[in-house]
Amino acid sequence: xxxxxxxxxxxxxxxxxxxxxxxxxTVSGLRGLFWYRxxxxxxxxxxFTLYSxxxxxxxxxxxxxxxxxxSFLHITxxxxxxxxxxxxxxxxxxxxxTFGKGTLLTVNP
Amino acid sequence: xxxxxxxxxxxxxxxxxRVTLRCSPRSGDLSVYWYQQSLDQGLQFLIxxxxxxxxxxGNILERFSAQQFPDLHSELNLxxxxxxxxxxxxxxxxxxxxxxxxxxxGTRLLVL
Numbered sequence: 001x002x003x004x005x006x007x008x009x010x011x012x013x014x015x016x017x018x019x020x021x022x023x024x025x026t027v028s029g030l031r032g033l034f035w036y037r038x039x040x041x042x043x044x045x046x047x048f049t050l051y052s053x054x055x056x057x058x059x060x061x062x063x064x065x066x067x068x069x070x071s072f073l074h075i076t077x078x079x080x081x082x083x084x085x086x087x088x089x090x091x092x093x094x095x096x097x098t099f100g101k102g103t104l105l106t107v108n109p
Numbered sequence: 110x111x112x113x114x115x116x117x118x119x120x121x122x123x124x125x126x127r128v129t130l131r132c133s134p135r136s137g138d139l140s141v142y143w144y145q146q147s148l149d150q151g152l153q154f155l156i157x158x159x160x161x162x163x164x165x166x167g168n169i170l171e172r173f174s175a176q177q178f179p180d181l182h183s184e185l186n187l188x189x190x191x192x193x194x195x196x197x198x199x200x201x202x203x204x205x206x207x208x209x210x211x212x213x214x215g216t217r218l219l220v221l
Contacts, residue, residue, distance in 0.1 A: 046111075096157065097152075097210060
């Protein structure tokens with residue numbers, strides 16, 4: 001069965017303090033590694049899809065990377081508006097996404 | 110705005126009742142996925158439909174059922190509701206398998 005583990009569960013940063021979020025997943029049957037951002041009470045908002053080890057994608061202050069068994073979401077010089085829960089999901093061979101529990105990021109001004 | 114719409118936004122009902130949640134996918138998407146999000150379980154995949162046919166099933170209870178209509182909108186039916194069914198229910202749409210899924214704003218269900 002697919003498993004996705006995210007760490008840390010919660011992260012508090014000062015504005016401008018860069019850091020990384022981790023996502024580890026069961027390797028077999030990977031059909032994409034997905035990152036989403038979720039604000040309280042809202043639907044997950046798509047950020048990135050990564051398909052193969054070594055792939056990197058960037059969007060504003062966020063950069064996602066993928067290795068053979070982990071993915072990282074790097075946040076450079078975060079701002080308070082980056083505060084949200086970041087979700088990682090594995091696309092499996094049976095068409096479903098398996099989500100991790102998420103990392104709650106708080107960026108203080 | 111993802112282009113996926115869900116109604117209603119909020120639903121309050123009593124134990125034992127039945128409710129229907131509705132989802133319209135993004136224009137051009139043939140797949141609809143349903144997820145349940147609770148505080149302790151996180152986002153859990155329930156079921157996928159592709160062009161009107163069931164494609165994949167996850168942790169969906171027998172009391173729950175879904176269908177996708179010819180116009181591609183989908184409905185999730187929840188019956189014999191229990192307190193533990195209180196959660197956020199999300200619909201997502203996308204390609205048939207492996208492609209990015211785009212989520213709707215969700216329906217918050219409260220069972221009293």
